[in-house]
Amino acid sequence: MGCHKDIGESYMHNTHYRTSGSITAGGLDSFFHLASLSYLYQDSGRVTAASRNGSYFQDLAYPEGGSGLPGQRQSVSAPIEFAIGSGDKAQSYGYWKPAGQPKQLPLTWVSESRTWTNSPGFPTRKAFYDRVILSRCLECHASYVSKTDVPGGPEMVMEKMEPSSIIYGIDCERCHGPSIDHVRYHTEYPAEKQPRYIRSMAALSRQQKNDLCASCHSGNDQSMLRPIFGFRPGDTLANYILPSFGGTGKEADVHGKQMQLLMSSKCYQQSQMTCQSCHGSHDNQGKSKELFVSKCMDCHKGSSHAQELKSDATACINCHMPQQASKAIGFNDPMGNKSILYMLRTHRIAVYPSDSNTLQPGVPDALHKEITRQK
Ligand code: HEC
Numbered sequence: 531m532g533c534h535k536d537i538g539e540s541y542m543h544n545t546h547y548r549t550s551g552s553i554t555a556g557g558l559d560s561f562f563h564l565a566s567l568s569y570l571y572q573d574s575g576r577v578t579a580a581s582r583n584g585s586y587f588q589d590l591a592y593p594e595g596g597s598g599l600p601g602q603r604q605s606v607s608a609p610i611e612f613a614i615g616s617g618d619k620a621q622s623y624g625y626w627k628p629a630g631q632p633k634q635l636p637l638t639w640v641s642e643s644r645t646w647t648n649s650p651g652f653p654t655r656k657a658f659y660d661r662v663i664l665s666r667c668l669e670c671h672a673s674y675v676s677k678t679d680v681p682g683g684p685e686m687v688m689e690k691m692e693p694s695s696i697i698y699g700i701d702c703e704r705c706h707g708p709s710i711d712h713v714r715y716h717t718e719y720p721a722e723k724q725p726r727y728i729r730s731m732a733a734l735s736r737q738q739k740n741d742l743c744a745s746c747h748s749g750n751d752q753s754m755l756r757p758i759f760g761f762r763p764g765d766t767l768a769n770y771i772l773p774s775f776g777g778t779g780k781e782a783d784v785h786g787k788q789m790q791l792l793m794s795s796k797c798y799q800q801s802q803m804t805c806q807s808c809h810g811s812h813d814n815q816g817k818s819k820e821l822f823v824s825k826c827m828d829c830h831k832g833s834s835h836a837q838e839l840k841s842d843a844t845a846c847i848n849c850h851m852p853q854q855a856s857k858a859i860g861f862n863d864p865m866g867n868k869s870i871l872y873m874l875r876t877h878r879i880a881v882y883p884s885d886s887n888t889l890q891p892g893v894p895d896a897l898h899k900e901i902t903r904q905k
């Protein structure tokens with residue numbers, strides 16, 4: 531950051547940087563404001579997010595309704611020690627107990643509905659405080675943790691992590707590769723403007739750029755050959771992940787599979803499109819739809835219908851990249867109904883039928899008519 535101040539400052543606001551971290555005093559206060567603070571796990575009891583003396587906890591009250599944790603008929607409390615997910619959409623939590631084996635807490639914060647609800651992967655009715663967080667989670671949501679495999683019972687291995695080794699958030703080196711020599715050299719020779727000892731991102735091939743982003747954006751259901759903590763720009767992703775043969779991009783879930791979805795689009799197939807065609811790497815471009823429309827127009831100036839609609843900032847993406855609910859992840863409301871959807875933009879850019887939110891209010895009448903006529 532001493533040399534790349536602007537990039538660094540902008541990156542602080544990027545969700546990559548904020549995608550995990552330890553909880554600081556007061557850090558979660560905004561999630562305790564006007565929110566529904568508890569979720570009833572019907573078989574176990576009510577779990578409540580609590581704030582006491584600047585620290586946060588998840589408390590299971592026994593016996594209200596439930597029978598407590600399996601084999602444990604008493605109230606339970608665990609501290610909220612670290613977060614996974616920026617909270618832009620959702621945030622899950624964990625605590626280090628025992629020290630090298632972090633556990634996931636039963637409540638997750640969902641921003642859109644401003645509620646605490648059952649964490650993904652937890653059954654609707656049963657709470658646990660001993661669900662292990664594996665380093666795989668951190669491979670996509672953090673920068674590093676050192677771990678060893680230790681015996682965990684008959685014919686089982688368990689991970690033991692070194693808590694002091696963890697680097698939360700996705701740091702510069704996750705994408706740029708190890709950079710210490712680069713920093714040393716340029717600190718010693720500040721007049722030297724030719725970058726040394728660092729991989730040039732501009733010189734990466736299209737495949738190499740895609741592989742870098744896909745190392746975390748092609749899903750969590752493949753078998754791993756090696757941890758992707760070791761992935762460097764220019765590496766081949768196939769050397770880390772076994773390819774999955776089931777399903778094409780068309781069926782890929784919107785959660786985490788941006789790469790497969792994009793690859794199934796004509797835009798991608800008939801151009802040199804990469805993630806960078808629309809996304810900056812360090813900025814917090816977030817929800818600026820105008821910016822995205824201008825990216826569409828980089829390639830679609832020739833389309834008269836695109837020309838007609840380009841002034842409506844939401845237009846292109848609402849029709850051609852509609853929000854879809856993830857089938858892999860969804861949340862329950864306080865009544866236990868699966869009614870809180872995890873909505874993401876599909877990256878399969880295509881023409882969708884109007885019932886998948888294609889016809890949006892605010893679209894010029896002429897186009898409404900034209901589309902209806904064609905149908
Ligand atoms: C999510 C991956 C990612 C992270 C994290 C990241 N960068 Fe980048 N960076 C890129 C990509 C990709 C490029 C190529 C230009 C582009 O398309 O945005 C780039 C370009 C650059 C460049 C221009 C030189 C070049 O090779 O093109 C600098 C300087 C830079 N990044 C510095 C940083 C710093 C400093 C940080 C941490 C504060 C950082 N980056 C974090 C992906 C990343």
Ligand code: HEC
Pocket residue numbers: 544545546548549550614615616617618619669670671672700704705742743744745746747805806809810811813814815816
């Ligand atoms: C080390 C894993 C990792 C790598 C590498 C990575 N991402 Fe991400 N990315 C994530 C995670 C995790 C999130 C979710 C962040 C959160 O918690 O909100 C994310 C979120 C995003 C978002 C949505 C948030 C926003 O700022 O709008 C975009 C866009 C994105 N990544 C693009 C990219 C691109 C482009 C690249 C390649 C240059 C890339 N990512 C490389 C893990 C990664």
Ligand code: HEC
Pocket residue numbers: 614615616617618619620621622663664666667668669670671745746747748749750784785786787874
């Ligand atoms: C293969 C990479 C990968 C792994 C492994 C992974 N995630 Fe994610 N996660 C992502 C990406 C990419 C996103 C960004 C949005 C999306 O596609 O859902 C994300 C989004 C999230 C979010 C929402 C963040 C936000 O506010 O937008 C949470 C919470 C989350 N992940 C928790 C977890 C937990 C807990 C684990 C481990 C049990 C885990 N993830 C494992 C890649 C991964």
Ligand code: HEC
Pocket residue numbers: 796797798800801802803807822823825826827828829830846847850851879880881
């Ligand atoms: C890097 C260039 C590029 C960018 C950026 C781009 N496209 Fe495309 N797109 C193409 C090409 C090439 C085709 C195939 C030829 C055609 O139909 O024009 C295409 C096709 C399409 C199609 C027709 C798809 C089909 O299945 O028939 C739609 C719709 C579309 N693009 C919408 C968009 C939208 C919306 C954006 C912005 C979010 C966008 N494109 C960004 C290059 C691009």
Ligand code: HEC
Pocket residue numbers: 823826827830833834835836837839840845846847849850881882888889890893897901904
């Ligand atoms: C109201 C929904 C809607 C909006 C908004 C919309 N489109 Fe489309 N678009 C369609 C439909 C439906 C088709 C297929 C019928 C047709 O070809 O006109 C289509 C076709 C396309 C095609 C392929 C045919 C062609 O004209 O080249 C491209 C490319 C495209 N759209 C890009 C865009 C871009 C870029 C924007 C934003 C500036 C946009 N669209 C806004 C509904 C929409």
Ligand code: HEC
Pocket residue numbers: 743744747788789792803804805806807808809816817818822825847851873874875876877879
């Ligand atoms: C044609 C333009 C385009 C390309 C190329 C593109 N994206 Fe996106 N991406 C978008 C738009 C538009 C959004 C939605 C922004 C919003 O709604 O605020 C988005 C959102 C996201 C999000 C946030 C999740 C969500 O649904 O809000 C992630 C993560 C992401 N993109 C990752 C990627 C990755 C990784 C690549 C490359 C494999 C990529 N994108 C390529 C246009 C694009």
